[in-house]
Amino acid sequence: AQSVTQLDSHVSVSEGTPVLLRCNYSSSYSPSLFWYVQHPNKGLQLLLKYTSAATLVKGINGFEAEFKKSETSFHLTKPSAHMSDAAEYFCVVSGGTGRRALTFGSGTRLQVQP
Amino acid sequence: DTGVSQDPRHKITKRGQNVTFRCDPISEHNRLYWYRQTLGQGPEFLTYFQNEAQLEKSRLLSDRFSAERPKGSFSTLEIQRTEQGDSAMYLCASSRGGGVPPRDSPLHFGNGTRLTVT
Numbered sequence: 001a002q003s004v005t006q007l008d009s010h011v012s013v014s015e016g017t018p019v020l021l022r023c024n025y026s027s028s029y030s031p032s033l034f035w036y037v038q039h040p041n042k043g044l045q046l047l048l049k050y051t052s053a054a055t056l057v058k059g060i061n062g063f064e065a066e067f068k069k070s071e072t073s074f075h076l077t078k079p080s081a082h083m084s085d086a087a088e089y090f091c092v093v094s095g096g097t098g099r100r101a102l103t104f105g106s107g108t109r110l111q112v113q114p
Numbered sequence: 115d116t117g118v119s120q121d122p123r124h125k126i127t128k129r130g131q132n133v134t135f136r137c138d139p140i141s142e143h144n145r146l147y148w149y150r151q152t153l154g155q156g157p158e159f160l161t162y163f164q165n166e167a168q169l170e171k172s173r174l175l176s177d178r179f180s181a182e183r184p185k186g187s188f189s190t191l192e193i194q195r196t197e198q199g200d201s202a203m204y205l206c207a208s209s210r211g212g213g214v215p216p217r218d219s220p221l222h223f224g225n226g227t228r229l230t231v232t
Contacts, residue, residue, distance in 0.1 A: 034220065043118070044157070044205070044223040090156050101147070101170060102221060104156030 002027040002093045006105035014113045019063075019078040021108045023091030026072065032094035033074045034102070035065055039087045047089075050074065061085070086112045116140070118224035120206050126230045127196055134192045135227045139208030146189050147221060148181055149205040150174065157205055163189060164211055196231045203228050 007022040025031060035047040048059025055067045065076045074091060091105040119138040127133050139146050144165050149157035160179070162170045165186040175181075178196075183189040193200055207221035 036223075041225075043225040044207075044221075046220045046222075049220055092156075101159040101162055101172075102157075103159070104149075107154075107156050 002031060002103055004033075004091045004093050004103060004105040006089075006091050006108050008108050009106065010109045010111065012111040012113060013081045015083055016080050019076070019081045019085065019110065021076040021089050021091075021110065023074045023076065023105060024072050025074060025091070025093050027093055033065075033067060034092040034094070035059065035063070035074075035076050036090045036092055036104075037087050038090065038107075044090070047076070081110075081112045083112050083114065086110055118206055118208050118222050120204075120224035120227050122227055123225065124228045124230075126232065129196055129198060129231055131196055132192065132194045133196060133229065134190055135204055135206075135229075137189045137191070137206030137208075137224060139188070139206070140222055141187075143208035143210050143222070144186065145209045145211040145219075146183055147207040147209075148189070148191050149207065151203040151205055151226070152201075160191075160204075193229075196229075198231045201229055201231045 003026045005024045030052055033050040036044045037047050038044050047063050048057045050057045050067045058064045063078045065074050067074050088107045088109050090107050092102045121136045146163045148160040150160055151157040159172050160175050161181045163183040166183050178194045181191045203226040205226045207223045209219045209221045
């Protein structure tokens, strides 16, 4: 079975400072990993995905994530936070062969202070 | 691409009543998923369709829950004899599927149906 652990339930940063949202995964095979963002009263939006190509993945809005197999991590980063980045972020791992479901982490709420 | 559409946006019902939600996926997507999200948690998988076939169901999907996708297009999720614990946001998602890479095509989510059981 696969799972993800988001190490921080809340992260607060100042506008213009770097963002780091941490995620560790557990999987018995080579996983596909995703980060989704959820703004209040809006649907989940895909930020980026890792599917065994390049280990450093670039996403939308300046976000990127690095897949580190040795550390079973897939942390999300952004060099400079913007007020509009305030939202809930979910780290997600895909199911194995024949199982198409995604397993979501519990989420990290990002607050951006002016 | 008009996105995944869910109806209704909000539903308030009394305990014991039946409710039905509808999801219209992106038209060329053959895979459709239902998830449930409670406050402060990530979405939990409920069930998955490829075309009209329901290929997987979570243990969360008790016998009070049933989902259909009769023509491989829209889907309905029905909850019978609702309980207060059913109060949650019900999310629908769709994706393009097949055996061609990239595997695990990203899911496109609707805005959800918020169910409140009183």
